[in-house]
Amino acid sequence: MKVRLWPMWISAWLVLVAAVGQAAPLSNGDLVPSKTFEDQHGQSRTFPGEARWILFAADKAGGEMSAKTLADLDAEAMRAVGLVYLLDISAMPSLISRMFVMPGLRERDYSILVVRESGKTDFLPYEPERATLIGLCEEGSIRSIAFHSEPAQLREALGLAPLAP
Numbered sequence: 001m002k003v004r005l006w007p008m009w010i011s012a013w014l015v016l017v018a019a020v021g022q023a024a025p026l027s028n029g030d031l032v033p034s035k036t037f038e039d040q041h042g043q044s045r046t047f048p049g050e051a052r053w054i055l056f057a058a059d060k061a062g063g064e065m066s067a068k069t070l071a072d073l074d075a076e077a078m079r080a081v082g083l084v085y086l087l088d089i090s091a092m093p094s095l096i097s098r099m100f101v102m103p104g105l106r107e108r109d110y111s112i113l114v115v116r117e118s119g120k121t122d123f124l125p126y127e128p129e130r131a132t133l134i135g136l137c138e139e140g141s142i143r144s145i146a147f148h149s150e151p152a153q154l155r156e157a158l159g160l161a162p163l164a165p
Helices: 006-021 060-069 075-081 094-106 151-158
Strands: 035-039 044-047 053-057 083-088 112-115 131-136 142-148
Touching: 035 112, 053 060, 060 083, 060 131, 060 151, 075 083, 094 112, 131 151, 142 151
Parallel strands: 053 083, 083 112
Antiparallel strands: 035 044, 053 131, 131 142
């Protein structure tokens, strides 16, 4: 009986190519690449632009916590803090995002960059059920990365006053 090894070699090669093709998320000292994303109103925005902080949420828990954190802010307050908010909803069913999530996001008084395509935010660090807060230096390199699960922690990190009870 003759054993054919070429299917195993092809499988191993495909796994290796897939692993090599995935870049690791950014880390401290890395320069954040300039990209263009649409906000919740369909307007193209440059990311990270002049931001000093990036708030990134990629799941329901991180998004809800971020919304609570930013509940009392408007566009001017976001600019004053130097904060850009990037929300990845690519894992969400499109019907749910179109009918329920996007209308709610459009009611916010500040800009939210919304990512609907999978893989577009793979360059950002992420932990499940947490929001990622990335501090930037003036030239756009990363000076800090923190993962938050509580609005109070996140507001403190941003230098914002605690939310009223």
